[in-house]
Amino acid sequence: MFDVMLYIALLFISFAMVGLVYRVIKGPSVPDRVIALDGLGINLVATIAILSIILRTSAFLDIILLIGILAFIGTVAFAKYLEKGEIIE
Amino acid sequence: MSARELIELIGPLFIFIGTIFTFLSAIGLIRLPDVYTRSHAASKSTTLGVLCTLFGAFLFFVITEEFVSIRLLLGIFFVFLTAPIAAHMICRAAYRSNVELAEQSVQDDLKPFLKEEGMKDQV
Numbered sequence: 001m002f003d004v005m006l007y008i009a010l011l012f013i014s015f016a017m018v019g020l021v022y023r024v025i026k027g028p029s030v031p032d033r034v035i036a037l038d039g040l041g042i043n044l045v046a047t048i049a050i051l052s053i054i055l056r057t058s059a060f061l062d063i064i065l066l067i068g069i070l071a072f073i074g075t076v077a078f079a080k081y082l083e084k085g086e087i088i089e
Numbered sequence: 090m091s092a093r094e095l096i097e098l099i100g101p102l103f104i105f106i107g108t109i110f111t112f113l114s115a116i117g118l119i120r121l122p123d124v125y126t127r128s129h130a131a132s133k134s135t136t137l138g139v140l141c142t143l144f145g146a147f148l149f150f151v152i153t154e155e156f157v158s159i160r161l162l163l164g165i166f167f168v169f170l171t172a173p174i175a176a177h178m179i180c181r182a183a184y185r186s187n188v189e190l191a192e193q194s195v196q197d198d199l200k201p202f203l204k205e206e207g208m209k210d211q212v
Contacts, residue, residue: 001094005101009142012108019115023127031124031183038175039118039131042168043111046139049146049161050104058150061160064143068164072171079178083185 006054010047017043034078041071100149107141110134123191124183132176139168 020043023036045064052060077087117130147161190197 002097002101005098005105009101009104009108012112016108016112016115019119023118029124029183029188031179031186031188032127034179035124035128035131035176036118038172038179039114039135042135042139042172045164045168046107046111046142049143050108053100053104053146053149058154058156058158061158061164064164065160065167068167068171072167072175075175076178079175079182082179082182 003054006050010050010054013043013047013050017047030082034075034082038071038075041067041074045071097149097152100145100147100152103145103148104142105145107138107143107145110138110141112138114138122193124188125180125190128176128180128183132173136168136172139172140165143168 017040020036020040024033024040027033027036045067048060048063048067052058081087111134114130114134117134118127121127121130143161143165147158147165150156150158150161184199
């Protein structure tokens with residue numbers, strides 16, 4: 001019962017990630033692609049949470065925090081590059 | 090089904106709702122016409138979906154293994170704090186680098202203001 005629900009959730013999230021990859025490939029402008037990549041990072045966080053429940057382990061919970069921080073830093077750096085042309089002045 | 094099993098079902102239920110929200114945000118990202126509406130869809134509903142999923146995982150670990158994971162709570166807090174800021178920054182960068190609004194847009198209040206300040210030319 002449990003695991004069936006979790007696998008269906010995983011299926012939904014992988015469909016969502018396929019949609020985001022479509023936007024990364026097609027997106028007419030660069031900010032479109034950055035938004036989609038940021039969304040991919042955040043979806044990866046949710047995927048890891050579901051996988052750590054399926055595997056019944058709490059060893060992967062550090063990775064959630066790590067990917068959240070990395071996605072934020074990457075998006076902010078790219079936004080700054082788009083706006084000013086350089087990241088560190 | 091016993092009461093214990095019903096209580097244990099709360100976590101996966103939260104996860105299920107969260108993933109449906111994430112799926113809807115991906116559909117919005119595909120279907121909406123320009124960067125700003127897409128960012129609206131991506132930032133809000135993805136954030137809510139991931140928060141629901143992480144909270145479901147937290148509840149699962151609390152109920153079944155009696156393990157309170159501070160890392161998951163910190164993850165929830167951090168995603169809630171940073172996802173809207175990232176969306177704001179990328180939208181601002183898109184506007185400053187002259188990405189067009191969709192044709193259906195009625196009004197652009199920022200444009201005359203930026204022209205007045207002469208900031209549009211700096212970028």
